[in-house]
Amino acid sequence: xxxxxxxxxxxxFPNFGEFMDSFDPRRAVLNVPALAGIDYSKQITTRxxxxxxxxxxVFTGPEGLLHCMTFASLCGAETVMxxxxxxxxxxxxxxxxxxxxxxxxxxxxxxxxxxxxxSGHCVWWTRMGILREHGKQLCQALLPADVxxxxxxxxxxxxxxxxxxxxxxxxxxxxxxxxxxxxxxSIAQVCGYAWxxxxxxxxxQGWEDFAKETRPVHQHAEEMGIMLSREIHNxxxxxxxxxxxxxxxxxxxxxxxxxxxxxxxxxxxxxxxxRLNHPAVKPRATSTHIKNMKTYRGQMRKTEPRxxxxxxxxxxxDEGDVNLKDFTFHLxxxxxxxxxxxxxxxxxxxxxxxxAEHWKLExxxxxxxxxxxxxxxxxxxxxxxKVKVHGASARGIMWVRDNLVVRSAGVPFDSLMGKT
Numbered sequence: 001x002x003x004x005x006x007x008x009x010x011x012x013f014p015n016f017g018e019f020m021d022s023f024d025p026r027r028a029v030l031n032v033p034a035l036a037g038i039d040y041s042k043q044i045t046t047r048x049x050x051x052x053x054x055x056x057x058v059f060t061g062p063e064g065l066l067h068c069m070t071f072a073s074l075c076g077a078e079t080v081m082x083x084x085x086x087x088x089x090x091x092x093x094x095x096x097x098x099x100x101x102x103x104x105x106x107x108x109x110x111x112x113x114x115x116x117x118x119s120g121h122c123v124w125w126t127r128m129g130i131l132r133e134h135g136k137q138l139c140q141a142l143l144p145a146d147v148x149x150x151x152x153x154x155x156x157x158x159x160x161x162x163x164x165x166x167x168x169x170x171x172x173x174x175x176x177x178x179x180x181x182x183x184x185x186s187i188a189q190v191c192g193y194a195w196x197x198x199x200x201x202x203x204x205q206g207w208e209d210f211a212k213e214t215r216p217v218h219q220h221a222e223e224m225g226i227m228l229s230r231e232i233h234n235x236x237x238x239x240x241x242x243x244x245x246x247x248x249x250x251x252x253x254x255x256x257x258x259x260x261x262x263x264x265x266x267x268x269x270x271x272x273x274x275r276l277n278h279p280a281v282k283p284r285a286t287s288t289h290i291k292n293m294k295t296y297r298g299q300m301r302k303t304e305p306r307x308x309x310x311x312x313x314x315x316x317x318d319e320g321d322v323n324l325k326d327f328t329f330h331l332x333x334x335x336x337x338x339x340x341x342x343x344x345x346x347x348x349x350x351x352x353x354x355x356a357e358h359w360k361l362e363x364x365x366x367x368x369x370x371x372x373x374x375x376x377x378x379x380x381x382x383x384x385x386k387v388k389v390h391g392a393s394a395r396g397i398m399w400v401r402d403n404l405v406v407r408s409a410g411v412p413f414d415s416l417m418g419k420t
Contacts, residue, residue, distance in 0.1 A: 009204040009250065016200040019207075023245050025279045027253040034176060034225060034343050044337035044350050044408045046328065048401040049079035049116050051289055051355040055393060056083050058364045063376065065099075069111040070376040071368070074384045075397035079116040081179065081353040084123060084166050093146040093158065096165050101172050116344065116351045117260070117287050118170050120163060121181040121231070127159045127217070128183030128210060128237065156213070163217045171224040176343040177287050178221075179260040180230045182237035182247070185210040207250035210237060214251070221256035227343060229258035229286045232275065233265045240270050241278035248280050261288040261331065262355075263322045264314060272327050276334055285336045286343060290328075290400050291355045292320030313359035316392070317399045325403065328352065332408045352404055356396020364391040 013019040050072045059067035065086040072080050087104075089097040108114050126139040130152050139155075140148060147158055170178055186206025194203065221228050230238065230247075238244040244259065251257050259281050263272035275281055296311045304310050317324055331337060337350035344351075357363065368391060371383045390398075 009208050010201055016203055019204060023249055028248060028280050029283045030255060032255050035339060038338055038342050040335050040338050044332055044341060044348055046350045046352050046404055046406050047078045048076055048397060048405060049081060049351040049353040050077045050397050051081040051353040052086060053083045053119060054357060054363055056086050066107060066376050067372050069107055069113045071372045073111050073113045075394045076401035077113060077397045079114045079351045081117050081119050082115055083119045092144060093150060096162050098165055098169050104173060115175060117177045117179050118166060119179045120166050121179055123159060123162055125181040125183045127156060128185060128213060130155045132184060160216050164220050167221050167224050167226050170226055174345050176225055177227045177229050180228050181233060182230050185237045207246060211250045218251060218254045218256045227258040227286050228256050229260035231260050231262045233262060241275045241281050245280035258286040259284045261285055262291060263327050264291040264293040272322055273330060276330055282334050285334060286339045288331055288352060289355045290317060290324055290352045292317050292322050292324060294320050308359040314357040316358060317356060317396050328404050352400050354396040354400045356392045358392040361392040363393050365389050368394060
């Protein structure tokens with residue numbers, strides 16, 4: 001290593017402006033074996049999927065994953081983005097045992113639904129969150145009680161071990177993307193505004209700490225060929241494209257650092273296209289949610305834990321601020337579908353994981369829950385046709401199925417026109 005390589009960010013950059021100006025767009029381009037020689041002219045076909053984070057709170061217990069996948073199948077989803085809590089076999093402070101690939105394959109065979117990206121969002125958020133002031137309170141809803149009983153440093157080590165197990169399972173399954181949230185990098189960044197002035201060194205120290213703390217898991221992901229694709233999301237380390245750029249610089253452009261797109265968290269002037277086309281984000285985007293929002297007049301950043309009362313509210317896919325058809329076409333244009341297909345080995349398919357929440361509609365109806373459990377136990381699938389009222393989740397999956405399943409053009413349309 002050169003002396004320059006061993007310098008801290010604070011030693012390299014006398015101020016935050018020089019840190020940002022050091023960004024190298026050439027190093028932002030992903031250089032991983034799975035993407036070597038990728039043919040961006042190849043046709044990509046989208047297919048409907050569903051993110052199971054919220055559904056895992058509806059379908060609980062030992063058959064929760066089976067019920068989630070059955071629900072997905074009945075709604076028309078072909079893939080699921082399974083939250084890692086659904087993959088637990090036995091997870092305690094002492095033991096981390098996940099379902100085997102053989103067991104996952106059996107569920108695919110039984111339900112006809114395939115596993116897409118695994119979601120390690122909540123557990124990975126705690127890796128930095130637990131080190132913040134009141135860390136245990138911040139993380140109390142995201143970690144097992146016996147894990148929370150340990151000291152903060154032991155919890156951080158447990159999260160490292162847990163994520164390495166998820167990485168190993170994902171690699172063995174052949175799915176080389178894991179979706180994550182990153183916890184806040186420092187108290188200076190938590191408030192979302194660099195105030196008071198003159199805290200450049202504190203902000204840089206936050207990114208130093210982030211790079212150091214996350215390095216063991218990033219390194220393991222690199223060795224296993226796994227992308228940890230993070231959402232650029234309110235309440236996380238990167239809340240906008242420029243902050244993701246900061247993350248890339250701080251992690252020395254780790255090939256494990258990717259982006260999982262979520263257009264419903266683009267606000268305060270950075271729309272979904274501006275974020276997607278940012279030079280740090282565009283080459284690192286690997287996967288996506290399908291989700292929409294409505295913004296109302298008022299302060300977007302105000303502290304309001306009741307999300308239904310915020311000035312940005314989640315809504316049905318076809319009624320929000322984001323044109324999700326246009327969003328999908330621009331993802332294809334940016335090569336996200338090609339990177340997804342190559343990393344996940346889907347043979348040209350790009351999964352669109354619906355995450356439909358609504359500020360006024362129930363997520364899943366009682367009729368749906370009853371039908372799913374009966375059908376999963378061997379009942380007739382025609383029971384689903386008798387459900388009269390569908391919740392936000394089912395309506396979202398069906399909308400993706402009916403409106404976003406497309407195949408990208410292999411050749412321009414004008415080359416197919418008749419010549420006179």
